[in-house]
Amino acid sequence: MGKVCNHGNNFIYYDIFSTNSGDFNHFPDDPEFADIIQKAEQAIENGVFPERISQGSSGSYFVKDPKGKIIGVFKPKSEEPYGHLNPKWTKYFHKLCCPCCFGRGCLLPNQGYLSEAAASLVDTKLGLGVVPKTKVVYLASETFHYSAIDRAKSRGKKYALEKVPKVGRRFHRVGLPPKVGSFQLFVEGYREADYWLRRFEAEPLPENIRKQLQSQFERLVVLDYVIRNTDRGNDNWLIKYEKPGEGAEDDEHKVRSKSIAAIDNGLAFPFKHPDEWRAYPFHWAWLPQAKVAFSQETRDLVLSRLSDMNFVQDLCEDLYEMFKTDKGFDKAMFERQMSVMRGQVLNLTQALKDGKSPIQLVQMPRVVVERSRSGGQGRVVTLGNAFTQTFHCKRPFFSSW
Template sequence: MELDLIFSSGTLGDVVPFGAIAIALLFTVRNHSGTSTGTSTSNLVYTDPIFFLQVCAGIIRQIAQPTSKVDSKENLTTPLLPEEPTHFIRIISERDAEHESFLSELMEGLKNYPPELCAEGTNGTYFLRDASGDVKAVFKPTDEEGDSPNNPKEHARDVDRGIRQGEAAIREVIAYRLDQRMDNIFRVPPTLLVNIAHPNFVDEQGKPKTKTGSLQYFVQSQGCASDIGPRSFPTEEVHRVAALDMMIYNTDRHDGNILYNREEGLTLTPIDHGFSLPEKFGAAWFDWMYYPQASTTFTPHLASKISSFDVHQFARDISQEFDVREECLMTMILSTMILQTGVEMGKTPKQLAQFLSRGRPHEMSPVEVMMSEVEDMDGDFMCNVREKLAHKLSGL
């Protein structure tokens, strides 16, 4: 009875399955005799319960000692779970799995080189390095955009572009997706949507926080367009940037976010597309409209690519993969329609840019005037847009 009480009390029964061990030990000790005191050990087992417990405890301590072997049963019932790594980069979209090896390089770099805040721009932007310390990517977290309290930069409130806080990163990805659909004719650097964890990324309480944002391959260049002026740029290169900006209705194209490279002739690389796809027409801005190349019609090759692009299918595909507001996708559809119609009518990039942008900040642009007229019309919306558009563009 005393033994039953001891085993069921939890003082020893929580350590091992004691009932089974006790029975086995009882038979083991019973067959072992001790002569140090002239008294049989087996007799003590039956006459002295305390002695029996002492013997059991000694054997249990022997069993509990660590050995070089792994107990397979214990491994199955109490697995040792690996700790979450202190830093990682994970791709969100399965379509980007081909970039895993590139992310592995960045992972190695994060071990010794923390994300480095870029001094330029108004949002949180970070350089990521590889194991050699070379800058390889640019990361833009969604929670460090605009007026977010996590934005590490001091900035005045930006103009109302019709883009909400946290929406810029996905637009970086969409610009790349569009370029992929166009056979990379625009040279937008590969851009992915990722989750990144690093000890330097914490919340307001200082706890580790995983960041979601756009990750773009870093582009080696000799500088930006503002460094050398536009007159040396090939016409085709200017037209590429122009076509992309009008398709996504870019509200922030300036010559500081157009990179140039002279390695294989002079080429232009457009970056920074977070201020695209606004919810309405209005605040578009295109520095290239003042380049002399913008006053010539699109080259035949580029004109053919623009005309054959199915913007409706692209918008459907984007809506299935990412969370983008319908009105923002509609802006892209309408802006691309304007570009395609203008190309067919032989309009220049400058003429179309003037139609899409405001001459003065507080004056409605021609496209805004057109859309207000369409809204007052009865009938099918898209048919009315096409009718008005053909009329408006013919007068340019």
């Protein structure tokens, strides 16, 4: 973000330039996403600021375009549930007064923004299409939660520019430093899955629509299992559904307009399986849809990719390129995260081959697949010369299986 120096105006100018979020946001391979981020930056410049979302345990924001339309959800790293600038004081109180129950012991702290973007990457690589596009971006806004020092610096910069008008005209986006975080495209017309699932119990769907919902549900299962999502309830995945007479376009297929959106993926990619107080289960495992064997459509979509070790290795490398950008990146811990993910992929591949259901999948023994080395806990099976498969038998104290 630039160095803070007090040796002349040149250093002040450099610091001002470095707080321009546009200097960081480059998406040459995705011009559509780049255009959306540009609109978000233009809106902030014009005083249309992101609006903090009241729900949740972190500082997250609805981001708007210059006309005030919501176009995305931004979750800054520094305002994550246990981030040092989290505006939700209850989490800070939790950390201060109850450290023994603080956080999820299987996750690396303050990497939620990377988990959000990584879930989108996995979704894209597997062709699932259930995660709204999410990438790491930098944004600055007066409505974000900043420290008193940052706000004082911002006032100082504005005062300096008032004294040097020419510089002010050149560096028009000044003030508060950009925050790094995840930016997820906003999806319209969706409601929490729990709402629709209850409706579907009372008003059963036509068979063809039920099959479509089942197919979409299985994609959610594949995503959550591969990334080992530790925070999937029926309130943080969404369904879009239109009944006859509620906006569907043609008479013959009025009930067909439906899809799933998997949001809130910030608590995934653990570096070990949950083995302490809580199991962090997948709540979709209690749904009737979880008792149905994976469809041929789902197997055709992902099995050939997941069973290809080259594909899995490419996926790990893509995730490495993303995760290494974090200031606290630790290569050894990242490799542990990938060991868990490879184990999940291995189990899922076997379940798809064996015609199992999602409920049977989550009941399989937990596995990690790490680069070959001696030692380790559990039963070890060597997979060629590159990787070692380890079965873990320890169960969480609060386990649902």
